[in-house]
């Protein structure tokens with residue numbers, strides 16, 4: 520526990536900390552404030568042949584202030600920034616924040632500072648244009664578990680009480696809406712600036728850092744063990760990918776288990792069990808040969824019908840005999856895996 524603590528204690532000033540859950544830090548009803556959000560006009564703008572003109576026609580800056588906000592995460596430089604742009608310079612801002620901040624945090628931070636500015640200005644009508652649907656959708660539902668969304672909601676509830684009208688409009692990015700491009704460019708420049716805004720970020724932004732570290736440590740442990748454990752698997756199948764080969768593949772669990780047995784070279788075939796002194800003999804139920812992988816897949820008379828289907832399927836996929844199950848599984852082709860899965864299903868997952 521002390522080792523874990525030593526890895527994270529220095530982050531305490533970089534993250535939002537509170538002695539109670541953030542939802543209990545505000546007025547109860549503020550948690551349920553849903554702002555006015557327009558999500559559907561962006562689609563019409565992006566379909567227009569001149570999106571900038573369509574935007575200006577749809578949202579003229581008459582008796583209201585138009586503000587464009589954006590967040591930017593520059594992967595190559597590991598830098599994060601956000602900005603707001605308006606034809607009224609009083610509402611323009613640009614800041615760099617912690618390199619560990621997510622793009623969601625950057626975008627929320629832009630909104631939060633803009634709304635604070637609006638509140639200090641007092642009564643008025645404002646339209647905030649935004650190209651992040653995820654933030655606006657999070658604001659649409661009061662079930663969001665983001666501390667920043669909660670803070671924005673509190674500020675919006677306060678603005679509402681002060682008779683300040685704020686409308687959020689989703690607009691598509693990179694379609695040539697000039698003001699949006701200005702906000703985008705400002706956010707990118709802010710990310711590369713030297714001045715860092717001293718502002719805590721949600722603890723969840725660090726999750727990815729620790730996940731990556733866990734995965735790397737786990738990978739090192741497995742590779743170091745591979746000389747003596749799982750050698751067959753490491754020689755034939757290890758890819759270092761984080762997701763397992765069967766993620767999202769849609770095969771029944773029993774078939775996934777059988778294929779995993781093949782990949783690890785530990786199956787319920789008698790030749791495999793014999794190697795571990797679990798059975799005394801290796802003869803297949805057909806009485807013709809050893810109960811081995813090649814025998815079951817390519818020879819055993821008990822499975823002639825499923826084998827015919829498998830071979831037809833493999834031929835249709837351009838595979839030519841002689842076949843080898845391990846080589847077929849190694850090619851990591853989803854169709855081939857389904858064909859092998861069908862064979863295993865037809866022989867009732869005997870392996």
Ligand SMILES: [Zn+2]
Nearest residue numbers: 803805819820
């Ligand atoms: Zn047999």
